[in-house]
Amino acid sequence: MKIVNVTTETLRHKWGDTTRDSVILHIESDNGLIGISRGGDPQIISEILTPLLIGEDPRNILKLWYLMYQEIWKYRKIKLDVIKGSSSLGAIDIALWDLYGKYLKEPVWRILGGFSNEVKVYADGIGYYNQTTEEVVKIFKSHADQGYEYIKYHITEPDVDIAVEKLILSHQLINSKNTINPKKFMIDAFSMWTIDQAKEYIDKTLNVPIYFLEEIVKKDNEFGNYIKLKQYTTTNIAGGESIVNIFQAKQLLDTQSIDILQTDILGGGGFTGLKSISELSKSYGVILMPHGAQYPELNSHLVASISNGNMVPACPESEPYEIWSMLYDVKPHIINGVMRLNSKPGIGLDFNNKFINDNKI
Structure with missing residues (x-):
């Protein structure tokens, strides 16, 4: 062959x-x-x-x-x-x-390890461009109505108070009648804030169920800022999407400053590269949640094959900034924030x- x-x-x-x-x-x-x-x-x-x-x-x-x-x-x-x-x-x-x-x-998920045949998916479609408070709240509501339990928000403005307002109003709208099992939020600040701005945001959103804070501090002293952030909050810290090999992953993990490693499914070397990185991150007690909201159909095979995976991101079909749902003869289905994998050979999809x-x- x-x-x-x-x-x-x-x-x-x-x-x-x-x-x-x-x-x-x-x-x-x-x-x-x-x-x-x-x-x-x-x-x-x-x-x-x-x-x-x-x-x-x-x-x-x-x-x-x-x-x-x-x-x-x-x-x-x-x-x-x-x-x-x-x-x-x-x-x-x-x-x-x-x-x-x-x-x-x-199927690939089985030959890679076969830990599970389904994977949780979080919605990642807010903040692809600068949006008003009203627009952000509306999209949060849309993703919640589609059944996503976890929803990510890209912060596009340096003003902490504006970012806080968008999150709190969204939380009040979608969780006011759902206090027992509220929707959870992921926050990505595009590495735009100082450590003091990040702390201010954390202090002003203490009553909001934030699942993780991603790249919320500047990259000029990225590892040092992560360490300070980890010491300041009990919220999960996520990072490492630009890591391209296991050695860079180890350098970040050695700081003991993150809870979730987000190495990209492509940039990290595909399934082979990320399988190695997942085993390394497991030894540090860290979850692997690969970056790539445009690749849920690929990320899902990786995460379904490992024991320290958790979720994969997906830009919902309702958003104008996605292609994954249009690429295949039979599109991958995400139902109530879950992607169930089939037993078809390979990744189970045809263009x-x-x-x-x-x-x-």
């Missing part, structure tokens, strides 16, 4: 009031099986990583992962952006696992050829 072809296609699709480019990937073997995935840089995939794969056995996933990893981190590889390279490695790795699952006639053809460049 040999890899005979690796191809990418770039789609230009609607993204709110503008457009966005997304990449899809196919890996073909000589027995006719094809693994699919998303993401990565087409040039890096075709010029740097594909030559390492052609003629290789796609079942030797760990061997191929290390071949690609070593090429990405090769000394003086000045023509390759490490973040783009890591995302490209991650995309290929996921396609290899999809192909392997099809070969075994088993929607009409959508692909209508949007490819």
Whole structure:
């Protein structure tokens, strides 16, 4: 069994009031099986990583992962952006696992570990651009009405009081009649606040059920600020979405300052990379909740395969800033904040050829 072809296609699709480019990937073997995935840089995939794969056995996933990893981190590889390279490695790795699952006639979540066949999903669709208080409250209500128990809010303004107002009004609207099991909030401040501003926000939202605080402090002294934040609050601290390997993950985990590690499903090296990082984070008592609200159908296979996973993010179908629900013949279903995984081989999905053809460049 040999890899005979690796191809990418770039789609230009609607993204709110503008457009966005997304990449899809196919890996073909000589027995006719094809693994699919998303993401990565087409040039890096075709010029740097594909030559390492052609003629290789796609079942030797760990061997191929290390071949690609070593090429990405090769000394003086000045023509390759490490973040783009890591995302490209991650995309290929996921396609290899999809192909392997099809070969075994088993779903990826099961062959990766098979911890559960369902995964909780949190709504991540607020704050993709600067929104008024009324707009934020309305979207919070929409996500709550769709059955999501956990809802994330990206803070887009540096003014702490405005951010506090948006959260408190949303909490009052959706939880006023639901005090026993209220909806929980995740807060992402895009690393815009000083430690003092973060503390002010925490103090003014003590009566709101916040599940985690994500990248709420500036990155100029990121680890030091995380440590100070951890000492100040009992709320879960989340971070690490830009980590691209297990060594960077260890550096963050060694600070003992986070409760939730958010390494990206692509940037962290796909399923192979994140499986290793999940085992490492488990030894620190840390949950792995991979970043990627545009990739719930991929993140779910990873989280369903590990014991220290918890939830995956998804931009709800109701929002204009998502593509995952349109990409496939049969779209992945999220019902009341839960994605249930089936037993179809691989990732269990096939691309929607009409959508692909209508949007490819």
